[in-house]
Amino acid sequence: MDDDPRVARLRGGRVGGEQGGVVSGKPAPANLAPPVADSLSGGAVGGTTGAEAAGVVRIASVAMLFLLPAMALVATLAPAAYWLAGVYSIDGGPIGENFVELADGPPREGYGWFGWLVGAPATLAWLMALYRLRKVFVTIRRDAFIDRAAAIDLRAFSGFAALAVALDIATSGARRWALGEHDAAFHTHINVNTEHFTLAFLAGVLYVVSHALAEGDRYRIETESYL
Numbered sequence: 320m321d322d323d324p325r326v327a328r329l330r331g332g333r334v335g336g337e338q339g340g341v342v343s344g345k346p347a348p349a350n351l352a353p354p355v356a357d358s359l360s361g362g363a364v365g366g367t368t369g370a371e372a373a374g375v376v377r378i379a380s381v382a383m384l385f386l387l388p389a390m391a392l393v394a395t396l397a398p399a400a401y402w403l404a405g406v407y408s409i410d411g412g413p414i415g416e417n418f419v420e421l422a423d424g425p426p427r428e429g430y431g432w433f434g435w436l437v438g439a440p441a442t443l444a445w446l447m448a449l450y451r452l453r454k455v456f457v458t459i460r461r462d463a464f465i466d467r468a469a470a471i472d473l474r475a476f477s478g479f480a481a482l483a484v485a486l487d488i489a490t491s492g493a494r495r496w497a498l499g500e501h502d503a504a505f506h507t508h509i510n511v512n513t514e515h516f517t518l519a520f521l522a523g524v525l526y527v528v529s530h531a532l533a534e535g536d537r538y539r540i541e542t543e544s545y546l
Contacts, residue, residue, distance in 0.1 A: 373464075377459070377460050380456040380457075381460055383452075383453075384456055384460065387452060387453045387456070388453070390449055394445055395446065397421060398435055398438055398442055399435065401422060401426065402426055402435035402497075403432070405425045405431065406421065407420070407422040407425050408420045408422075422498070424498075426498055426499070427496075427497055427498055430496075430497040430499075433497050434494050437490045437493045437494055438487075438490060438494055440486045441486035441487040441490060444479050444480075444482040444483035444486055445479070445480070445483040447479045448477075448480040448482075448483060449476075451472045451473075451475040451476040452472070452473070452476040454469070455469045455472045455473050455476065458472070464536075465536065466536050467533050467536045467537070470530075470533035470536060471533070473528070473532065474525075474529035474530070474533075476525065477522040477523070477525040477526040478522070480518055480519075480521070480522040481519055481522040481526075483518075484515050484518050484519045484522070488509065488511055491509055491510035492509050
């Protein structure tokens, strides 16, 4: 029986299948797990191991967790300081005059509350965008990768950021009127600048990226369950 060529072929196919990582059409975890685990953890890319890359990502995430609340604070206080308190520049002392300049001049007298209320929707949308972006970095700091929930938060950030841009453009005429610039046709009061285009473009890119990240996380889960 041992010399039967059919038995030899069966024995060779079984051994070859085990060495290739597959036995009877099923995966062999002992052979497949290490390379897949390396690819999931990032592996060594450009001399950087997955652990080192994850450490750098976590450090950057911690920095963003401090930066984003500071940005939210500025986005809240700056409009209030200008429209409600009439502060349009801050003297830097030895650094120089007008160290921080919010506008060219104070708002129109008696219309500060109007200007602040008109700009409040765009400010609120931007604060919501920063909140959802902060949730993304909380996930990255904890897990060092973006899962499906974080991808949804990133998508929400792009949506709120685009909404903030749209509201800021739509209310720019009313805010300029509150500034006292009300002696021209309405269409000349609409303000669209490069910051609007930049933020809108970034929101669109991140919206597409969020879908790719969500799909990548789905593949990751399928791969881990397969192993």
